[in-house]
Amino acid sequence: MRCPVCKSKETSVVDSRTGSDGLTVRRRRECAKCHFRFSTVEEIELLDIVVVKSDGRRESYMRSKVEVGIRISLSKCSYTAENFSRLIHAVERDIQKKRKREISSQDIGEIVMRHLHSFNKVAYIRFASVYRDFKDVKTFEKELKKIASSKATK
């Protein structure tokens, strides 16, 4: 890790703190050359999780798929990029907490619902009303778009 000011490679950790969820580590570093202090956050990556779909097919977990579903639920709702990324992280932390190599798409749906409930009620209702039946992302998108457009015409 290079110093962001003088680009020196010699930095040392002066403080290390585990996040309240136990899944992130925040490190305070100091540059040996210019003594500039900065922080890094280390978090667990979820690349190793396998998602088991309702038809039994398995695929690697992909953050983009979860993001697409949530973004469609949130269409026409206002939210910041920062809050959105916090929401995704909260969902992924819960997936990680299950400590399993495999997770069903239904379990992911439940986790997303739980977080959407406190994030945005409209998005929660949209998501909850379709997630149980969705077979794949395409069907899910279609269903959500239907709901979004019928709400808009009323």
Ligand SMILES: [Zn+2]
């Ligand atoms: Zn430096």
